[in-house]
Amino acid sequence: MSTGRKPRAKKAALVWERPEPDRRPAPAPLSREGIVQAAIELADKEGLDSVSLRKVGAALDAGPMRLYGYVATKEELLGLMVDEVYGEMISEGRIRGDWRKALRALAHRMRRAAREHPWFIDLLGGRPHLGPNSLAHLEASLAALSDTPGFEDIDAVMLAVMTVNAYVIGAIRTEVSELRAELQSGRNKAEWQTATGPYLQRMIATGDFPTLDKVLRDATHPSLDIVFDKGLECVLDGIAARLLR
Amino acid sequence: MSTGRKPRAKKAALVWERPEPDRRPAPAPLSREGIVQAAIELADKEGLDSVSLRKVGAALDAGPMRLYGYVATKEELLGLMVDEVYGEMISEGRIRGDWRKALRALAHRMRRAAREHPWFIDLLGGRPHLGPNSLAHLEASLAALSDTPGFEDIDAVMLAVMTVNAYVIGAIRTEVSELRAELQSGRNKAEWQTATGPYLQRMIATGDFPTLDKVLRDATHPSLDIVFDKGLECVLDGIAARLLR
DNA sequence: GTATTTGTCGATACAGTGTATCGGCGAAGG
DNA sequence: CCTTCGCCGATACACTGTATCGACAAATAC
Structure with missing residues (x-):
C-alpha cells in the first residue's frame, strides 16, 4: 500500500510539546521472583481476583506484556505462586x-x-x-x-x-x-x-x-x-x- | 438539553430495510430452573470457564441482562448449579x-x-x-x-x-x-x-x-x-x- | 564509518467478561 | 384517546488475558 501513512500520531511535531524521552523510571530489573512476590502481595491484600497481569505489572512499573517474557500464561504465574507458598512451608524447618x-x-x-x-x-x-x-x-x-x-x-x-x-x-x-x-x-x-x-x-x-x-x-x-x-x-x-x- | 438528538440510528427510515418487527422466537418462557439447567449443560460440555451469562443466555435465545431477572449475580447462578447437583445426589434415594x-x-x-x-x-x-x-x-x-x-x-x-x-x-x-x-x-x-x-x-x-x-x-x-x-x-x-x- | 539485518519489547488491538444505566415500549389509569 | 408509570433489555463501560506487529537498539556485514 503506498498511501503515505503518518509516521506516528502520538509524537508532536515540535520538541516543546514532547515532555521528555518518556523517562524510564529505571531499567526495571524485573525477575520471575519479583513478579511472583508482587502477585502474592496483591493476592494477600486484595484477593485472588485482583491478581491481573495489568495490576501485577503496574506494581512493578511495567506494562502487562512485559510479564510475558517471564511467564507464558497467567496459569503459570498462579502455579509459581503456589510453589512459592510451598517454599514457605518447607522453610519452617x-x-x-x-x-x-x-x-x-x-x-x-x-x-x-x-x-x-x-x-x-x-x-x-x-x-x-x-x-x-x-x-x-x-x-x-x-x-x-x-x-x-x-x-x-x-x-x-x-x-x-x-x-x-x-x-x-x-x-x-x-x-x-x-x-x-x-x-x-x-x-x-x-x-x-x-x-x-x-x-x-x-x-x-x-x-x-x-x-x-x-x-x-x-x-x-x-x-x-x-x-x-x-x-x-x-x-x-x-x-x-x-x-x- | 435541546439539541435535537436523532430518534434512533439503528432503525432504517424505509420499511424495506427493516427486516421484520424483530421476530421474537417465542415469548421465551424462561425460568430459574431452565437457566440453571442450561448453565449445567454448558459446564458439562464446555467446562466451567465457558459458563458466561452471555452464553447461557444465548442457549435460551435471550440476552445477558434477561437473566438478571432471575438471578442477581453470576455467583448466585453458580450457587444454584451447586444446589442442583446436590439435588441429583439426594434423588438417588x-x-x-x-x-x-x-x-x-x-x-x-x-x-x-x-x-x-x-x-x-x-x-x-x-x-x-x-x-x-x-x-x-x-x-x-x-x-x-x-x-x-x-x-x-x-x-x-x-x-x-x-x-x-x-x-x-x-x-x-x-x-x-x-x-x-x-x-x-x-x-x-x-x-x-x-x-x-x-x-x-x-x-x-x-x-x-x-x-x-x-x-x-x-x-x-x-x-x-x-x-x-x-x-x-x-x-x-x-x-x-x-x-x- | 555506514548500511543492513536481526531480534526483542511493549503499545495497541481484540475478543471476551460481568454488570450499571436509562431510553423506549407496553400496559394501566384517566 | 391521551397520559403516566414501571419495567425490561439493548447499549455502554470498565476490565480481563493475550496476539500482533511496528519501532527501536544492538549486532553484523561491507
Whole structure:
C-alpha cells in the first residue's frame, strides 16, 4: 500500500510539546521472583481476583506484556505462586518426631499457610503441582514417614500421606469458606448469624430438617481450631488402626 | 438539553430495510430452573470457564441482562448449579444401613456426582451452601448416622460427617486435578507421562528426592478408585476407633 | 564509518467478561 | 384517546488475558 501513512500520531511535531524521552523510571530489573512476590502481595491484600497481569505489572512499573517474557500464561504465574507458598512451608524447618507428630506438623503447616494466604487453597488442586518446592514438600512428607517404624512399606507411606493430605485440603476449604462468609456479609460472626439466621430458622421451621435442627440446638459448636484438630486426630487414628493390622 | 438528538440510528427510515418487527422466537418462557439447567449443560460440555451469562443466555435465545431477572449475580447462578447437583445426589434415594455403609454411600455419591460434573468440585467450598438441596443432603447425612447405635451423641455425628466430608472433598479435588492433567496434555495417560516424565526424571536425578524416587520406582500405583476407597476406609477406621473409646 | 539485518519489547488491538444505566415500549389509569 | 408509570433489555463501560506487529537498539556485514 503506498498511501503515505503518518509516521506516528502520538509524537508532536515540535520538541516543546514532547515532555521528555518518556523517562524510564529505571531499567526495571524485573525477575520471575519479583513478579511472583508482587502477585502474592496483591493476592494477600486484595484477593485472588485482583491478581491481573495489568495490576501485577503496574506494581512493578511495567506494562502487562512485559510479564510475558517471564511467564507464558497467567496459569503459570498462579502455579509459581503456589510453589512459592510451598517454599514457605518447607522453610519452617525439618519435620521430626514419630509419624503421628510428623503428620500433625504437616497438617498444621498447611493450615497456617492457608491462613496467611487465603487464596492458596483455591489454587490447590487446580492442576498438579510439579514445582521444585512442591516436590520438596512432598519429599519431606514421605521421608518423615518412611523413617519411622511401621512404615517400611512404601505403599503404606503413600496411603497415609495422601489420606491426611486429602483431609487437610477438604477441611481447610470448608473453613476458609466459612471465614469468607463471615468477612463478607458485614464484619463479625454475630452479624452473619443474624443475616442468615432468619432464613435458616424458616427452613428449619418447616420440620424437614429435624436432625439439623438438633445439631443447631444441642451440639456444642467448638472453635474451628478444635474442629480441625479433632478431625485430624480421627484420621490419624484410622492410620494407626491400619498399621497394627 | 435541546439539541435535537436523532430518534434512533439503528432503525432504517424505509420499511424495506427493516427486516421484520424483530421476530421474537417465542415469548421465551424462561425460568430459574431452565437457566440453571442450561448453565449445567454448558459446564458439562464446555467446562466451567465457558459458563458466561452471555452464553447461557444465548442457549435460551435471550440476552445477558434477561437473566438478571432471575438471578442477581453470576455467583448466585453458580450457587444454584451447586444446589442442583446436590439435588441429583439426594434423588438417588435414601441412605440406609449401618453407619459405615451410610458414610461410604455418601462418599461415593459425591464422587460420582463430581465425575459427572467435573466443575462441581471447583465450586464446592467457594461459599457456604445454604440451598434447600444442600441442606437436605446435610440432613440426610446427619440423619443416617444419628439413627445408628453408637451415635447418640450429636457431636459425634457432626464430627464423623464433617471429617468424612473433608476427606472426600480433598480426595476428589486431587483426583480431578490429575484427570485434568491427563486430558489436557494430549489424550491418554501414557502421553502425559512421556510429557512430564523427562522433567520429573531430571529432578529425581539430582538426588534431592530419594523417597519420591522410591515411590515412583517401587510403589504399586493402584487405580484412582482403589486409592479413594483405601483412604476412605482409613478414615472410617478412625471414626470406628473413636466410637469404641 | 555506514548500511543492513536481526531480534526483542511493549503499545495497541481484540475478543471476551460481568454488570450499571436509562431510553423506549407496553400496559394501566384517566 | 391521551397520559403516566414501571419495567425490561439493548447499549455502554470498565476490565480481563493475550496476539500482533511496528519501532527501536544492538549486532553484523561491507
